[in-house]
Amino acid sequence: MTKKENKLQKTYKFRLYPNKSQGFKLLETLELCRQTYNILLSELNNQKVIDKSIIQGTIPDIKICEPKFKRLYSKTMQYESYRLFSNLHTLVQLKKKGKKVGSLRFKSKKSFKSITYNQSGFNLIKTGKRYQTLHLSKIGEIPVRAYRDIEGKIKQIAIKITNSGKWFANITAESGKQNKKLVNSKQVGIDLGLTNYVYDSDNNHFDNPKYLNNSLNKLKKLQRKLSRKQKGSNNRNKQRLKVTKLHETIENQRNDFLHKLSRYYINNYNLIAVENLQIQNMIKNRFLSRSISDSSWAKFIKMLEYKAESAGIQVIKVNPRGTTQKCSNCNTIVKKSLKDREHICPCGLHIHRDYNSALKVLKDATVGSTGSNVWGNVSAETSMNQKFQGINT
Secondary structure, three states: OOHHHHOEEEEEEEEEOOOHHHHHHHHHHHHHHHHHHHHHHHHHHHOOOOOHHHHHHHHHHHHHHOHHHHHOOHHHHHHHHHHHHHHHHHHHHHHHOOOOOOOOOOOOOOOOOEEEEEOOOEEEEOOOOOOEEEEEOOOEEEEEEOOOOOOOEEEEEEEEEOOOOOEEEEEEEEEOOOOOOOOOOOEEEEEEOOOEEEEEOOOOEEEOOOHHHHOHHHHHHHHHHHHHOOOOOHHHHHHHHHHHHHHHHHHHHHHHHHHHHHHHHHHHOOEEEEEOOOHHHHOOOOOOHHHHHHHOHHHHHHHHHHHHHHHOOEEEEEOOOOOOOEOOOOOOEOOOOOOOOEEEOOOOOEEEHHHHHHHHHHHHHHEOOOOOEOOOOOOHHHHHHHHHOOOOO
16 A cells, blocks of 8 residues: 555535625626636537547636636636536446437526635635634635644645635645554444434434424425515615525535544444445435434434544444345344334344344444454354343343
8 A cells, every 4th residue: 555545534624604795706707717617618528539638728818818717816717627527527427328418508596606726826824713714816815713723734725605605724734743553342233213313223313303394384484585575676676685595504514413422333333333224315305304314314424434434443234125124133034014113033133123123223233244244253143142141022
């Protein structure tokens, strides 16, 4: 493994507090970046044979023809060429997988939300106070709420604006620290659900907070008021901001819960087994689609994965087929409907259905086809039998 592969990248998200003039410069830079992207896409569409060097070579010509682009930092402008070809590469990969996709689209003002400073043009200045200072070339020094220290060298800063008009800096830093080696000790299986958000193989469970459902009545009232406002009016824009801010509040509550929950499992276990859920297929159920979307299982699993990578912990995804119906002790199929909350097996195992699923997930992750533990010296069957001791039958 090379030194480059050992380096770890982390992204820190901090809130920016620009004043009125800085906010105007940020919006102007955002608009110029959008126009740069659209000009480069237009040049790409005119090419019969795609040539990346020709597209990149048009950037200096844009500055000559349009003096307003001189207010844009050169690296930021060059990044739009990278963004264009990155989007093109993604489009090609989707076509190779058989997906029906069209051509690249021009960016509208509503869809373009970020400015990227890559390698240079920025500096994070520590002031020793509540707010640090972020210097951005061609924009100035902006107060930033950097509430934690950044480990490693800053490689890139992406400035993003939310629908409510808040500015955030996503700072990517590269650290030379190597990942910790995996220690074979505590392991856990996790079953994700709608009532119990998480039920694990240690018989711990956490209720689903259902933030969207709790704010649904308020959201409906705000959206009804929005629908009555005249399009293009200031009152409609004010009401739109109220709806947007409520959506952001719900998202922040959800993210806070997911971060704390994922951190709990990262801090307490060295192997975490989860189901490889096909969520896109699950949300096709019109009775459960809203609840499943509100749960954000995919985001929770993603948080587990990137936090586990930096902590040297293993996350294993298992096939969810049979984890609910099969007995975790004897693999007997015990049919259950959604209303059946208990797992009662002829072998004598009588536990909560989600607890059984979590045990089955862990068993599938740690036992290979030969019945031996794939990552430890102790047999998985022995460790699983130890878990069953003390369970009421």
